[in-house]
Amino acid sequence: MLFKRRQVLCTNCGFFCWRIQHVSGEGSSRFEEIDRRYREEFQAANPDYRGEEIDPDDEEYRIYCLRRLWFLAPHYKGRQEYVDADDIRKSRQCLYYIGYQPAFGPAEHKELKREVETRRAIFKAAVIGAIIGASAAIIVQLLYLLIAPSP
Numbered sequence: 405m406l407f408k409r410r411q412v413l414c415t416n417c418g419f420f421c422w423r424i425q426h427v428s429g430e431g432s433s434r435f436e437e438i439d440r441r442y443r444e445e446f447q448a449a450n451p452d453y454r455g456e457e458i459d460p461d462d463e464e465y466r467i468y469c470l471r472r473l474w475f476l477a478p479h480y481k482g483r484q485e486y487v488d489a490d491d492i493r494k495s496r497q498c499l500y501y502i503g504y505q506p507a508f509g510p511a512e513h514k515e516l517k518r519e520v521e522t523r524r525a526i527f528k529a530a531v532i533g534a535i536i537g538a539s540a541a542i543i544v545q546l547l548y549l550l551i552a553p554s555p
Contacts, residue, residue, distance in 0.1 A: 409497040414469065415447040418513030420501045423468035433512040435470055443504070447493055467492070470510045471500040 414420050420443065425433035438446075446467070467476045467489075474487040502517045 407501055411495045412498050412501040414492045415443045416504055418504045418508060419470035421468055421470050421510040423466045424463050427464050437453045440506055449493060503532060533542055
């Protein structure tokens with residue numbers, strides 16, 4: 405099911421997250437929530453922000469869109485999905501936006517998005533069913549009036 409594009413800030417989205425991977429690039433990556441305070445600092449263009457952080461455990465933290473619409477990675481500047489920090493701070497058109505809810509990780513936000521899509525599909529099916537049922541009832545009544553013998 406498609407949603408309408410709307411102007412949003414990525415820093416307000418539940419899919420705005422940390423992509424954490426070992427510096428060597430080996431192993432799988434994991435995704436974690438970026439807390440409200442850091443989102444606000446990032447949006448305010450904190451001059452200390454460099455786009456990545458190195459963890460003492462040799463893990464690389466990169467800001468990432470879980471819907472894979474963009475990624476912040478300076479060594480991929482030639483790719484279409486690449487954006488820089490200033491691009492992320494700007495209002496963007498997005499189909500997949502879901503509002504950030506504190507204490508929910510990226511996976512939970514994905515589940516919330518699925519629930520919204522399911523509710524919309526059920527609502528559409530119910531409305532279409534009601535319209536078809538009402539139309540059929542009207543047609544049957546009109547046919548009855550046309551066919552029924554007059555007294």
